[in-house]
Amino acid sequence: MERVLIVGAGAGGTMLANALDPRRFEVTVIGASADHLFQPGLLYVAFRGASARRLARPERQLLRRSVRFVQEAVTRIDLNRHSLTTAAQQQFDYDTVVIATGVVTDRAQIPGLAAWGERIGDYHSTVAEAQKLWRALAAFRGGTIALGQSTPLIKCPPSPIEGILLTDALLRRRGRRAQSKLVFLTPYPRAYPAEAMNAILEPVLRARGIEIRTVFDVDQVDAASGAIRSLEGDTLACDLPILIPPFAGAAITYEPAGVVDNDRLLKTDKTTLRVQGVEHAFALGDATNLPTSKAGVGAHLEAKVIARQLNGEAAAFSGRTHCPVDLADGRGTFVIGSYAAAVVPCRPTRMRHWMKMAMARIYWISLRGWLEPMFDWYFARTAPEKLAGGATARP
Amino acid sequence: MANEADAQKTLVDARGSSCPGPITDLAMAYRRAKKGDVIELWGTDPGMPPDVKAWAEKTHNEVVSIETQADKIVAVVRILNR
Numbered sequence: 076m077e078r079v080l081i082v083g084a085g086a087g088g089t090m091l092a093n094a095l096d097p098r099r100f101e102v103t104v105i106g107a108s109a110d111h112l113f114q115p116g117l118l119y120v121a122f123r124g125a126s127a128r129r130l131a132r133p134e135r136q137l138l139r140r141s142v143r144f145v146q147e148a149v150t151r152i153d154l155n156r157h158s159l160t161t162a163a164q165q166q167f168d169y170d171t172v173v174i175a176t177g178v179v180t181d182r183a184q185i186p187g188l189a190a191w192g193e194r195i196g197d198y199h200s201t202v203a204e205a206q207k208l209w210r211a212l213a214a215f216r217g218g219t220i221a222l223g224q225s226t227p228l229i230k231c232p233p234s235p236i237e238g239i240l241l242t243d244a245l246l247r248r249r250g251r252r253a254q255s256k257l258v259f260l261t262p263y264p265r266a267y268p269a270e271a272m273n274a275i276l277e278p279v280l281r282a283r284g285i286e287i288r289t290v291f292d293v294d295q296v297d298a299a300s301g302a303i304r305s306l307e308g309d310t311l312a313c314d315l316p317i318l319i320p321p322f323a324g325a326a327i328t329y330e331p332a333g334v335v336d337n338d339r340l341l342k343t344d345k346t347t348l349r350v351q352g353v354e355h356a357f358a359l360g361d362a363t364n365l366p367t368s369k370a371g372v373g374a375h376l377e378a379k380v381i382a383r384q385l386n387g388e389a390a391a392f393s394g395r396t397h398c399p400v401d402l403a404d405g406r407g408t409f410v411i412g413s414y415a416a417a418v419v420p421c422r423p424t425r426m427r428h429w430m431k432m433a434m435a436r437i438y439w440i441s442l443r444g445w446l447e448p449m450f451d452w453y454f455a456r457t458a459p460e461k462l463a464g465g466a467t468a469r470p
Numbered sequence: 471m472a473n474e475a476d477a478q479k480t481l482v483d484a485r486g487s488s489c490p491g492p493i494t495d496l497a498m499a500y501r502r503a504k505k506g507d508v509i510e511l512w513g514t515d516p517g518m519p520p521d522v523k524a525w526a527e528k529t530h531n532e533v534v535s536i537e538t539q540a541d542k543i544v545a546v547v548r549i550l551n552r
Binding site: 227228264414416 | 484485486487488489490491494495497500501502515516517521524528529530551552
């Protein structure tokens with residue numbers, strides 16, 4: 076039996092483990108945490124005060140019984156010798172390794188951000204941090220809120236826009252909008268980096284009275300006042316700086332060391348998903364340096380591509396994105412694109428918002444692979460190549 | 471201030487990236503750059519030339535050239551403001 080070792084127990088690692096035939100593969104998943112978090116749920120914990128009770132489940136329950144689950148932090152992977160070491164000094168050998176460790180937020184990269192994060196939390200890290208942000212928003216009585224990404228590269232590119240729109244909705248519900256100024260910061264030349272979707276999203280921000288500061292690349296935050304300074308030399312005074320922290324890949328030492336880049340992301344072939352320069356190693360999801368959005372849909376589709384290759388079939392990742400955007404007014408839309416097709420315009424509808432909400436419910440069974448025929452149908456129907464040429468996406 | 475002799479040339483390959491797009495890779499390279507450095511950006515996204523120009527104008531950096539080739543778009547940017 077071929078021994079497949081999957082490092083990381085998020086969406087991609089779990090889906091891949093469940094997709095491999097137990098008669099052919101001896102599959103082990105090594106994850107640092109016993110619980111599996113539905114990460115998109117942090118948005119609603121932070122901006123709506125939603126309960127976190129249903130956001131996590133024990134990883135063991137999400138894997139097929141034939142898959143071995145080991146709860147350990149991996150510290151070293153020797154890709155030449157096909158072996159890895161954990162923090163408890165256990166050693167595991169493999170025939171094929173799949174690195175699906177995700178990324179971790181790292182506030183230390185921006186001076187002053189650690190002090191603010193300590194006070195007001197964020198919605199990209201953990202349930203506790205998202206709850207902290209909710210408490211900070213609940214205590215806000217008026218003034219200026221600035222919200223944006225602190226580095227050009229973050230997980231889930233639509234999440235800053237969702238955050239500012241949900242903040243606006245929250246303040247309106249509380250009767251505090253008139254006393255508040257909302258500023259949306261972005262390092263890009265427009266509110267949303269992909270032009271086709273910016274044309275839809277930027278007018279929504281403007282209609283809600285949100286000020287947009289483009290090409291604002293966060294350099295540091297004043298630990299006392301909250302004022303944000305940009306690399307370009309501008310300063311923005313604000314009372315609540317809600318900044319999405321930078322991230323870095325997992326703290327793992329690799330042999331050879333050159334398989335990761337400056338952000339500790341695995342240098343990954345963008346179609347085969349093999350780790351560049353070594354044999355029998357794949358990477359998927361946020362842990363990679365693939366030129367596509369870091370989002371659950373990528374990890375899902377990449378897991379399928381790796382499973383097919385391990386089965387001896389030809390398969391290539393298309394770079395497909397399908398990222399939901401909540402407009403905080405009962406409507407939703409998706410950012411749909413791929414390596415070959417530019418992002419297509421997708422009109423916000425109530426149906427699309429419902430689909431985003433439905434995903435939170437079907438997530439747990441989708442990890443088992445039982446909904447794959449439905450996803451295959453849906454992704455084929457909404458392929459960007461099909462939607463391009465003026466037509467807007469149908470649900 | 472950095473010495474001109476220390477200036478580095480960095481190649482950033484953002485081919486295939488449409489969302490968030492090549493401008494992300496350029497902005498990430500800018501964070502790591504110092505005054506005098508040159509960043510050569512490769513991309514395939516048709517929105518890249520106007521984005522690079524808009525970005526350089528607002529960040530006060532210089533676009534040395536933007537060229538659309540058969541298989542890619544190549545932009546060369548010199549970092550003046552860092």
